[in-house]
Amino acid sequence: MENKLASKVLNVIKQLAIWYLSIKMICFAIPKILFMQFRVLHYESFIPLAELSKYQHMWSFFGRSYNYNLFIGLMELLIGILIIFKRTRLIALLISLGVCLNIFILNIEFDIYFAIQHITLDLLITVILLLEYRKDLYKFFIELGGRIQSVDISEKNVLNKLKLLYILVLPVGYFIYAQSLKENYNNQLVGSYELKKFELNHTKINYSKGKYGSDPMLFLEHNNQIGLSINDSIYLGWYSITDDIFKAVFNPPANDFIRNITGTISNKSINGVFNDSLEVKIEFERLDEAKDYLNVLYTE
Template identity: 50%
Template sequence: MTNITLKKVITFAKYLAIILLSIDMIVLAIPKLLQMQFRMPHYRAFVPLAELPKPELMMSFFGRSYAYNIFIGLTELAIGILIIFKRTRLIGLLISLGVCLNIFIINIEFDLMFEVVRHITMTLSLTLLLLIEYRKDLYRFFIELGGKLNGEVIKAKSGVWQKLRIGYVILFPITYFIFSFVVISMFDYNLIGSYEIKSTEIKNETIAFKKGRLGSTPMLFFEKNDRVKLSVNDSLHHGSYKIDGEHLLMNFWSTTNHPFEYIDAQIEDYTFITGTLNDSIPLQMGIERLPVEKDYLNGMYID
């Protein structure tokens, strides 16, 4: 392989690494701006702190602050844009190094080894590989010159490649933002959430449920993955649900103190469920969505 060919291969690999790193950072940034990344099932928010697995403990901590998500999301978005242009690439890579090292340690310490192997190791490696080109300049600037400015100004070049880069940093983030927003719109977040069971009638007789395994009162949880959890009488019942307009169907497959198999009902204003239990038993249930003060997850995506 001639020196010219080798140089072309290295140049191609370099710009491929730049594009991959930029895409990765933008794809990480947009979900944070839309509160999509640090999410956990609603019912897990009521598990005692000592019983939470490390990954969910981390997600609940970071997901609780939207301002923090905005800050990290904008930082990653800035990295994805800055590294595309030669004049701002170094500052973007230095910021990326700090962000990636931080995420790398967090993922290891909170047992997110899948993320370490699948994602952040590659992102951190790309950042380090791209920084190798600047190793002499960094040493000279930070060590020999003590941080003093001394060098030629890099002038911006015009042309097709420059226009393509500008188009990319404008169109790709906007396109991915729209895609992420469409994903959010696919779910009924007026239903998804944590509810307190206020009243229950079975066979027209009032049933006084006691608190379940989760929460301080009888609870009902509708999750984004079509899972439903019923927490009553020191038990936690697992199931799935489907909703079509006001028609709500819940199927349970894990019950202990009560023979819940399925509930076929109408739900009105997300507060009153009326229908049948196990095909023939009349059921009425009043539920109340918890305020944000009691479950911060209920405040996400709701107008």
């Protein structure tokens, strides 16, 4: 009796692990397919190579190629779909072993600490699930070069229909959700800009180059982060755009030079109010591909 109960408990845990891995793989696959996960911040692309952290270096490397993101995303999507069926579970687990082991090493070697615990769990689940096939794998790879013994892998028709519904609903539903997030990115406006003019109350403000870039720079990021690189500093904050009304709030690095900006925005200027009291006009020019490849990477 106790053995039967333990067997049922272990089977429930096994099924939960399978579905957990399936859902996670699908939900990580969709952002890669939509080229959303490895987005590089524009101001970070102006950091000299020697000053890049390991994390920034790896992230920018992966973010440079859409086709590589598409390949990894399709592999993860394949794992998420194949793992829920008995017939294809072993294929999914073998692919998962390679993918998870690769990501595990990358996260350790490039100091991506926030993701290590997640990929460790995925890798552990994959290895534990593979243990069920250890004898067949040994026979396939070591003894015979192929599995010749047939086993019963049939499933109830109703269960298969539910699984087919699942692989339709989750990938499609999550794709629609991720696409709706992506549509909030204004990739024609997001980018790196050279600062051309900064006026307060119709008086031109003199400024020098900032922390990043060879010229004074304005950075508008896809995650609604804004960066103003002037006077040997980088002023970072957050912005929003609603019906061409631009609002930005900054966190000054060492002084109170800039706190907020509110006004109208175009692809070349911002006109409005500076620090709640002064009229401001900021003119800027978008960098071409030769100066910042990110400005065209996500717009084509």
